[in-house]
C-alpha cells in the first residue's frame with residue numbers, strides 16, 4: 001500500500017480514540033516562553049507521580065523541549081479553542097495575547113485552564129519519529145470546567 005495513505009489511515013484510526021487537548025509549555029535557550037498543542041499526553045505512574053507526552057522530532061521547538069529540565073502540561077477547557085489553534089500554528093509570537101504566570105519550576109502556566117501539571121524532566125525515550133518525554137509532577141491543580149476534546153479529527 002502507498003506509504004502516505006497508510007500513515008493517513010493510521011492517523012485517522014488513532015483519532016477514534018478521544019482525548020483531551022493540552023498545551024505543553026517551557027522556555028527556550030534565552031528564557032522566552034514556548035508552547036505547543038499536544039494530545040499525546042497520558043498518565044504513567046502515581047508514586048512517583050509521572051506523566052508522558054510525545055513530540056515529533058521535526059517540530060521546530062523539538063530541541064528546546066528535549067533539552068528542557070521540565071515543562072508544564074496545561075489542560076484546555078471547552079472555551080479555549082482559540083489557544084489550541086494558536087499553539088498548533090507556526091506563529092512566532094504565540095504568547096502575544098496570552099495571560100500566563102510562571103510555575104514554581106519557571107514554566108508558563110496559562111490562565112483559566114481546566115487543570116495543569118508542573119513537571120521536572122524524569123527521562124526521555126526514543127519512539128520512532130517521535131521522542132517520548134516523561135515528567136515528574138511537582139505541582140498540579142484543577143478547576144471545575146468542561147474539557148476541550150479531540151475525536152474523529154474534530155475538536156469540540
Ligand SMILES: Cc1cc2nc3c(=O)[nH]c(=O)nc-3n(C[C@H](O)[C@H](O)[C@H](O)COP(=O)(O)O)c2cc1C
Pocket residue numbers: 021035036037038039040041053054055056059060061062087088089090150
Ligand atoms: C489536537 C492536536 C494535537 C497535537 N498533538 C501533538 C503531539 O502530541 N505531539 C506533537 O509533536 N505535535 C502535536 N501537534 C502538532 C503541534 O501542535 C504543531 O505542529 C505545533 O506547531 C508545534 O509547535 P512548534 O512549531 O512551535 O514546534 C498537535 C496538534 C493538534 C491540533
